[in-house]
Each structure stands twice: as structure tokens, then as C-alpha cells.
Amino acid sequence: MFLSKSLFQTLPKVVAKPVRFWDTFLLLSALMQLFAWYFALFLIGADTDQGDVYRILFVHVSVAWCAFFWFFASAFFGLRVFFQRDQQKAKAHDFSSHTSMEMALVFSSLVLMTGSFWGRPTWGVWWDWDPRLTSSLVLFLMGCGYLLLRYFTPQASYRIKISAIVSIISSINVPIVYYSVNLWRSVHQPQTFVQRTHNASGDIQLVLLINLMATFLLSIALYKVRRQSISLQETLQEFRGYQ
Amino acid sequence: MSDYGNSAWQWFVYGSYVFVACVVVVFAIYALKVRNSSLKSLLQEGFLENKEDQ
Numbered sequence: 001m002f003l004s005k006s007l008f009q010t011l012p013k014v015v016a017k018p019v020r021f022w023d024t025f026l027l028l029s030a031l032m033q034l035f036a037w038y039f040a041l042f043l044i045g046a047d048t049d050q051g052d053v054y055r056i057l058f059v060h061v062s063v064a065w066c067a068f069f070w071f072f073a074s075a076f077f078g079l080r081v082f083f084q085r086d087q088q089k090a091k092a093h094d095f096s097s098h099t100s101m102e103m104a105l106v107f108s109s110l111v112l113m114t115g116s117f118w119g120r121p122t123w124g125v126w127w128d129w130d131p132r133l134t135s136s137l138v139l140f141l142m143g144c145g146y147l148l149l150r151y152f153t154p155q156a157s158y159r160i161k162i163s164a165i166v167s168i169i170s171s172i173n174v175p176i177v178y179y180s181v182n183l184w185r186s187v188h189q190p191q192t193f194v195q196r197t198h199n200a201s202g203d204i205q206l207v208l209l210i211n212l213m214a215t216f217l218l219s220i221a222l223y224k225v226r227r228q229s230i231s232l233q234e235t236l237q238e239f240r241g242y243q
Numbered sequence: 244m245s246d247y248g249n250s251a252w253q254w255f256v257y258g259s260y261v262f263v264a265c266v267v268v269v270f271a272i273y274a275l276k277v278r279n280s281s282l283k284s285l286l287q288e289g290f291l292e293n294k295e296d297q
Contacts (some may be wrong), residue, residue, distance in 0.1 A: 001273045008282055012291055015282070026271065031275050037260055053252040056259045063263065088250040106270055110263050121252055222271060229278035239290045 001027060022228065026221035029214065036207075036214035044207045053121045058208055060114040060213035063107045066115065068174050070104035070219065071139065073097075074146075075171030078164035094160045096169050098150065099227040103219055104170075105233035111136055123187060131180040132188035139177055142170040 008016060016073035033063040041056035047054035077097035084090040115133065116126045126134065146166045176183075181190050285291050 003279055003282070004247035007279070010286055011282065015291065018259060019278075023275075028275055028281045030271075041256070041260065042247075051252060053255055055256045055297070059263050104265065113262055114259045117262070119254050138273075185290055206262065222252065222267070222274065225271065225278060226274040229274050232278055232285065234286055235290070236288075239285065 019228065026218075026225055029217040029221045031208060031219045033214040036211045039207050040211055043124065043202055045195065047204075050122060053118070054066055056114055056118040058211040059202075059215075060111065060118060061208060062211045063110040063114060066215055066219045067104050067107035067111050068178065069216070070100045070107060070223070071167075071171050071174050073168040074100035076100075078167035081160055081164040090235075092231075094163065095230050096227060097164060099223055100228055101143055101146050101163075101167055102226060103169075103223050105140065105147065106222075106228075108140040108143060112140060113116060114133070120150055128187060130183040130188055131179065131186050135173065135177040135180045139173045140172060142166070145203040146170060167185065 003019060003023070008020070009064040011019070037059070040055055042139045044055075045068075046052045074097045077100060081090050081097065084093055094133065112133075115136070119128065125142050145164060149166060150159055153162060155203060181188050197215050
């Protein structure tokens with residue numbers, strides 16, 4: 001779909017099939033995301049307190065949950081690196097952990113940006129050293145650190161292990177970010193899906209769930225395409241090395 | 244839509260959605276481009292030649 005027809009036709013079936021499947025999935029999930037955003041921007045009513053500016057919630061919370069998920073996914077694959085004795089399989093888990101961390105980094109940067117966009121009209125500032133914001137920034141910086149560490153560690157076996165350790169440590173920060181609004185005094189609102197706080201009405205929760213699902217599916221599609229590209233790049237480098 | 248005192252809310256709301264869309268599109272284009280160029284190189288350099296029947 002996103003590959004030229006001539007190149008696609010020359011590919012072996014074993015390669016062409018997943019490429020076509022995930023390209024189609026990416027396109028469909030992008031369309032679903034557009035529909036979800038249409039609901040969030042034009043169909044649901046305004047909030048009684050914040051007016052229309054609350055609509056940032058649908059994109060902000062969705063990307064935040066995706067960021068949390070991909071930090072955990074990176075740690076999960078990082079753990080599998082340690083429990084895998086087969087070097088090739090350990091390498092595959094490392095690729096998955098690396099891809100997940102890239103996804104986490106993209107989504108956590110979006111969390112910070114959309115949060116800032118929301119903070120300016122509601123709090124009057126673009127940024128505040130609030131526990132939720134600060135812990136989110138630390139999480140983002142940990143993701144940056146992971147990628148820098150990978151880039152500046154040339155020895156493969158050492159890089160795989162050190163990356164796995166950093167991904168596991170980074171995931172520990174996720175619950176700290178999530179519970180930071182309860183643990184410390186914060187200007188940030190509490191969690192949206194906590195029953196006792198009644199932060200969101202039924203229709204808002206429904207549109208938020210649709211947006212969460214759409215963003216999550218889109219992130220899965222992006223992950224798969226990026227995972228393919230990382231894996232193919234590595235195969236190409238190895239193949240050139242053997243020649 | 245009403246602004247409830249948040250004048251110029253459109254800039255913040257639409258801006259955040261446009262920003263997220265742009266980042267996602269740029270990331271997708273980058274990932275697709277790297278994947279496609281790697282596939283092309285693997286084909287041209289003969290790595291996928293003997294895998295036609297798989």
C-alpha cells in the first residue's frame with residue numbers, strides 16, 4: 001500500500017504479506033482516529049466548567065495512556081532479553097524493546113506538548129513544576145536517555161543488556177506519574193477514570209474510550225511498521241557485513 | 244460551541260490536534276521510508292533472491 005507496486009511485486013510472499021497487512025492496518029487505524037477526533041471536536045457538547053477547551057482531554061489522555069503502555073511494553077521485552085538464552089531471540093526482543101521505547105518517547109513528548117497546550121488557557125501558564133508534570137518530564141528524559149545510550153554503545157551484547165536495564169527502570173516511573181496527583185499536592189486534575197472522583201460524565205467517558213481505542217490501534221500499527229524497519233535495517237547491515 | 248470565558252480556545256484545541264497529527268504523520272513517513280529503502284536494498288543486493296518460494 002505504501003510501497004511502490006514494482007517493488008511490492010518482486011518481494012517474496014513471506015515478506016510481502018506482513019508488509020501489506022500492516023500498511024492496510026495503519027491506514028484503517030488512521031481513518032478510525034480521524035473519526036474519533038471528529039466525535040471529540042464536533043459531536044460532544046462543551047464542559048460546564050472549562051467550555052470547549054476541555055476537548056484537549058480526548059487527545060491528551062489517549063496519548064498519555066499509549067505512552068504508559070509502550071514504556072511497559074519496552075520493559076516487558078527488556079525482561080525477556082534477560083530470560084532468553086538463544087542469542088537470536090534475545091536480539092529480536094531487544095528490537096521490540098527498542099521500538100517500544102521509540103513509541104513511548106513519541107507519545108510522551110505528545111503528552112507534554114498537549115498538556116502544555118491545555119495548561120495555558122486553564123492555568124494561565126505553559127508549564128509548572130507540578131508533581132505530575134515534573135514526573136512526566138522525567139519519564140520523557142528517561143526515554144531520551146535510553147536512545148542516547150543505545151546510540152553511544154557500539155558493542156552489541158553490552159548494548160542489549162544495558163538497554164534492557166534502562167527500559168525496566170523507566171517503567172518504574174510510570175506508576176509514579178500516574179499516582180503523582182494523589183501522592184503530592186498538585187494543580188493537575190485527578191485521574192479521569194476513577195469512579196469516586198466523578199471527573200467525567202458518561203458521554204465524555206464514551207468518547208474518551210473511543211479515542212483511547214483509536215489511538216491505541218494507531219500506535220500498534222506505527223509500532224509494527226517501525227519494528228519492520230528496524231529489523232530490516234539490522235538484517236541489511238548484517239548481510240553487508242557477511243559479504 | 245461556546246468559549247465560557249476561554250477566548251481563543253480554538254488555537255489551543257485545534258493546535259493540539261494538528262500538532263499530534265503532524266507528529267504521527269512524520270513518524271509514520273519516516274518509518275515507512277526507512278523500511279521501504281531497506282527492502283529495496285535487500286532486493287538489489289540479492290538477500291531476498293533465494294527466498295522466492297518461501
